[in-house]
Amino acid sequence: MKLETVIVDDELPARDELKFLLSDLDELEVIAEASTGQQALEIITKQKPDVAFLDIQMPGKSGMEIAEEILTWEKKPLIVFITAYDRYAIKAFELNAQDYLLKPFTEERFAKTIERILDKYQMETKTVNDQQLEKLIASMNPRSNSLIKIPVNSKQGRIKLLDEEEVIFAYTKNGDVYIKICDNEYKSDFTLSELEDKLPNPNFFRVHRSYIANLEKIKEVIPWFKGKYRLVMGDQLESEIPVSRNKIKKLKEIINL
Structure with a gap:
């Protein structure tokens, strides 16, 4: 055109x-x-x-x-x-x-x-196009403010749709947001706060200002220095992500720790 x-x-x-x-x-x-x-x-x-x-x-x-x-x-x-x-x-x-x-x-x-x-x-x-895609996905979703599919940037300008269950965790780096799945990661156009609003609770929890974790994908909880914790996630690399001190109490309640 x-x-x-x-x-x-x-x-x-x-x-x-x-x-x-x-x-x-x-x-x-x-x-x-x-x-x-x-x-x-x-x-x-x-x-x-x-x-x-x-x-x-x-x-x-x-x-x-x-x-x-x-x-x-x-x-x-x-x-x-x-x-x-x-x-x-x-x-x-x-x-x-x-x-x-x-x-x-x-x-x-x-x-x-x-x-x-x-x-x-x-x-x-x-x-x-991204806005229209997001509206279409949201309109298909029985949860009014959450996503069935998560659009992310793939190769050659394509948009890949991830299932919620695929997401291990999301994080920010140098101002950009990335979504980690088992064997790969993708850049997202959402901010971390927007993802936090759209991903379903209580499966997903903002454990740190820079991380959202899929609590069903936690493999281990490691006590860390000065009362902090780290989470070993269920991706192939068994990535470790931090938990903020002010999030620990709520996290323990959710996962019955």
Whole structure:
């Protein structure tokens, strides 16, 4: 699927040059063009493009004013400003512009802009797909706030669905969340707190600020220094995970220790 694109510039040669550059791309398709700010708003409102290339200085509304209005919309195109003036750059990025192209620009510089557009679009598409998948999984689940399947990131951009029973523990590392199963681990887009809310109690318990354990997968409990404990989990590596001191009492109650 090609990204539908609108070109807005009050100079015909500038629009033609941009159309020529875009015509060589398989990923974008020019569906309309405008020469004034008001015309641009009407076209973008009606056509709802994926991408808008905006000149800044035009008769009537400027490119900045158009972008400010677009920001209030629920469905917004990705915006790239094209101008001969560099003094608007800071304002442009405050308006969430994907890029700021200074005229005249090279084909190499333009290629970088296209790369940013495609990266952003793929990221937004993945986020929407993940949200839709989560809603679908939740709608199939008789428990209103928990998961039957847990989506995780697999190879080649695929999404793997784990059964709850497969999960040995989940943990955070360098700001990312990982889910450990018997013989592998996967990165999750959930935060640890979101997983804690969604995984069923009492099988899963937040034993530490950085760990959630499947209590049915505990093999051993090891008394540790200064009244702390460690859990030997039932994965192939028999991973050891810590238990916070303030979680010990509740953990003992749950597992009848």
